[in-house]
Amino acid sequence: MPTLDRHDAVFVLDLGDGENRFHPEWIASVDAALDEMEKSEGPRALVTAATGKFYSNGLDLEWLAAHGDEHLDYVNSVHGLFARFLSLPLITVAALQGHTFAAGAMFSLAHDFRLMRADRGFWCLPEAEINIPFTPGMSALIQSRLTPQTAHQAMVSARRFGGREAAAAGIVDQAVDEGALRTTALELAQAHASKAGDSLGTIKTRMYAPVLTKLRDTTNPLG
Helix, strand or coil: CCEEEEECCEEEEECCCCCCCECHHHHHHHHHHHHHHHCCCCCCEEEEECCCCEEECCECHHHHHHCHHHHHHHHHHHHHHHHHHHCCCCEEEEEECCEEECHHHHHHHCCCEEEEECCCCCEECCHHHHCCCCCHHHHHHHHHHCCHHHHHHHHHHCCEECHHHHHHCCCCCEEECHHHHHHHHHHHHHHCHHHCCHHHHHHHHHHCHHHHHHHCCCCCCCC
8 A cells, every 4th residue: 555755855655566556445545645745834745656567557447347336436536636636736756667557657647747767667558458438537637748649649559658768758757767766756856845835736726727627527527
């Protein structure tokens, strides 16, 4: 399960050492960590990271198949997670040390910055291959954070981007060596910690207002 630690002004949310799929308890744990972080005052920023082969493999399809009657509530909770990260009043950095797939890739896009391991791991939106359409909120998030050409390629072809390819396509800001990934993410977050506050939250909320509206549409999240 996710755990929260702090290094000076930077909070580090470790997503776990498994596939880090979005089980309801996992989502609740992330929300609780954000609650704890937002109670703090002064300069602060957030790095999300993970341990092992995966950063996040996205939706917990096994849980969803066993709880079909909770489908809409589950989608709303995932959308809520994306919306919360997209509008946090502090700078967020995702350190992608492993595979970042589907909703996990969308989650990374809800961060302000993304760093990715250069030599191993893929960033991918496989929905076209697994026959799961993007919700309106998911589509809006992806298209707000990627260029039209990259968004089209990622969403329609389900291409797997390695770290250097992802950097070249503008999906991530930088591809770095594995050993330097978390340190570089911490340094980047620290450099922006002084920006935390209501003004930054307002800037993000206004910048992504159309996306947030779709993500927060709990009455019709599937379109």
